[in-house]
Amino acid sequence: MRLTLNGRPVDVDPPGETTLLDFLRDHRGLTGTKRGCDRAECGTCTVLLDGAPVYSCRTLVHRCAGRAVETIEGLGTVDAPHLLQEAFVAEDATQCGFCTPGQIMAAVAVLARDADPTDEQIIAGLSGNLCRCGTHPKIVRAVRRAAAAMRTASHG
């Protein structure tokens, strides 16, 4: 089967029961996507499937055939971070950081739907992503900050 992973087509033949999370972490070495519960409860494994956030731990990789998967590794680099990544640093929206990639991928989907989301929309879009350190207020602020920066960038 073939899928698009972070913009590049990849041909793979994983066992039928392989989850997208196992595929990313254990077959492709993409460990930015985290395994917090492996039972669709915590959201640390959030990736985008055709632009929509999914729990990769409960998505079979075979369901991704012919589709586009985006992970945190495809978002930005240390030298050229995504505006969401910059905003998370600026607002100190990480503590332990384990939920951060999932929060950011969910936020990408929020901002793709609406360039100027309300706090309620941000909160709704991120409510499938748990955080135990209690970074929630700063995460929401970071998404708001990124939204403003992205609007400025697209107008500029």
Next chain:
Amino acid sequence: MADPTKTPPRFVTTTVEVEGRTEERVVEVPAFPIEPWGPEAQLTHVGARASRVDGLLKTMGRAPYVTDVRRPNQAYAALVRSRIARGRVTAIDTTAARALPGVLDIITHADVPARTRLFLPEITYFGQPLAAVCATTPAIAEAAAALIRIETERLPHIMTVSEAETSETLVRPGLSHNLMGGGPKVVERGDVTAALATAEVLITREVRTPCALHSALEPHAAVAEWEGDRVTVWESTQGIFRVRDNVAKAFGLSLAQVRVICEAMGGGFGAKNNAGAHTFVAVAFAKRLGHAVACVVDRPGEQIDTGNRPSTWQRVTIAATHDGQLTAIDLEATVPLGIAGWEESPGDIYHELYACPNVRTSVRIAYVNTGAMAAFRAPGHAEGSVGLEMGLNALAQALGIDPLTLRERNIATHDQRRGRPYTGNRLAECYAEGARRIGWTSRATRTASAPHRRRGFGVASQVWSTGGGPPAYATVRLNPDGTAEVLAGSQDLGTGTRTILAQVAAEALGHRLDAVRAVIGDTATGPYNGNSWGSMTVASLTPAVRMAAEEARRALLDAAAGILTVAVDRLATHEGRITVRDDERSLAFGEVTAKLGNVMIQGHGSRGPNPDAVGIVTTGAQFAEVEVDTETGVVRVLRIVAVHDAGRIVNPTLAESQLEGGIIQGLGYACFEERPLDVRMGRPLALGLHDYKIPTHADIPLIDGHFLEGADPQANTVGARGIAEPAIIPTAPAIAGAVADALGVEVPDLPLTPWRVLAALQHAPQRHSP
């Protein structure tokens, strides 16, 4: 007068408080005196809102957590756990598991060193590890674990304090009594019985607090790899040196044979202070197989067998004068501890938080057949404050005094437990500032958003020993290009340790912050530091870093004085340059170090002793505004105002993050979190994060967190105290107080779930909606 011919002792003893327990420790006296940074010190990097140095890596998904470690031929282990609470293993059949392709090895009781205490055939709680399997992938290991058949003989289990007290059966081998210490632990100051007998006003309340689970999103995990007779363990831990100690003891190794690494850590909150079964399983398999093995605890294992904050029952009686002076506090409490744990007592805060001459606490801590407790952010105090503060609220109501006024009248001006002064207690300022921020005096004007909802306000306070102490060590070294490294065998739990160590070193060196890097999380590269627990890291480690940096700076200035041919006392450092007083000349650090070639400038720092005969505490007050839906029973926390006095704040941004984090965990404790227990079947019912609800984005109130400006130069040379645990202590009682204020009736048991609120409302006096 000291005899000048006599060398002062290099090692002395000092007192250190860890999680409410006092320890005597040997400490090395610093080689030279350092003037503490007082409140008036003009500092550049310390106190600045520096960005978290590993923040960007975390947003990239590139912070190296233990679960992300990939070693050559790495295999994966999974644990098989008991499905009964008490009994014994009679047979283990691994045939089907061994036949699964990809399975490499299976170990049971006979295959591991006795000192690991792994896979004991006597089952004493649901979830106890009984075997482990290792396979080429995590998925195969998990599948194989499900194929291992374990036959057990069931024995009656003990799940409650009353059963533990009355039963003839001991909950586990090795105990002489099911109650810790064989009976209640009674601590009394003054004469409580006499004070109660002559009380002007007296209230009694009973409260229950739930068993809470740490629920870090990164599970417990270890990767082990042997090289000859030495083993490297990557462990998600709050204490790399403690894990080194645990592994060495369990496997009969010397400390030099064990290296422990923790680069990035996905949350601990007290549950990751030691090596666990997963660690020993990884080490054992790695030795047997000759290659690296990872063992990651799965989520059910995480929720049932990595520690918890035990539930409590508390009956509090408080006596006071008519004008609201406390005259006696009497607590009776019980704690079902779990199969093991230490004496964390809800009683301690009763002796400490409010001024009262007569205090008695009687606490019965019972071993029961559930997973062991582990320290959970402010163990004991977070539980005890619920009962104490609800008692204070009841007293305020009985007296007809505002609950804030009652607290202001009973501030503990000194450490009542030990009869000594505090280095500072600015709780009165915390009350005043918090009251101003929440609008306490005008709170009656704030009306609910709908007729069936009621608005309420609550206040609670906090005290917690945050002095830290030795031993703590750091090395600061300058590279030939002038950049600096701080080496310390500490770890960053997400608190920002890496960032603040760099800030303190940059400050003391007079360097640029971006030229200083902290290297932590490796027992092989950094000198000893203790666990990141007890809100101790800042107060313990940053003075050692400061001393190391001061020593390195002295050496740098000596070298610069030679190059510039000026007296060293004319030199100063600022932002990476050495300047000369009354002289135009200056040198960059790199210009001096380049001239030295690979001659290294290094400074060594150790944490000095704590000051004698004073208590070092962080205090604070939190205020809650809530709205309660009287039809559904849903509590909505609208706002938390928090004001704490933690001495110098090294980095306000990081401190605020941690404060908000403690408040949000406290909100979860107040409103949602509880581990339900099937007492009859002997099993916990929350095996994941659906059954155990922690706060989500939708549950978060407005949080206004504030630290009083200042510093505590008596505490240590940086003037900083801890904040991690103080943050959680007052949140739940402030919310509970606000809910009682809204409803006009107390909800005596946490968490404040809708059914508890509705049940309490049935007893509420009828009220007219505003």
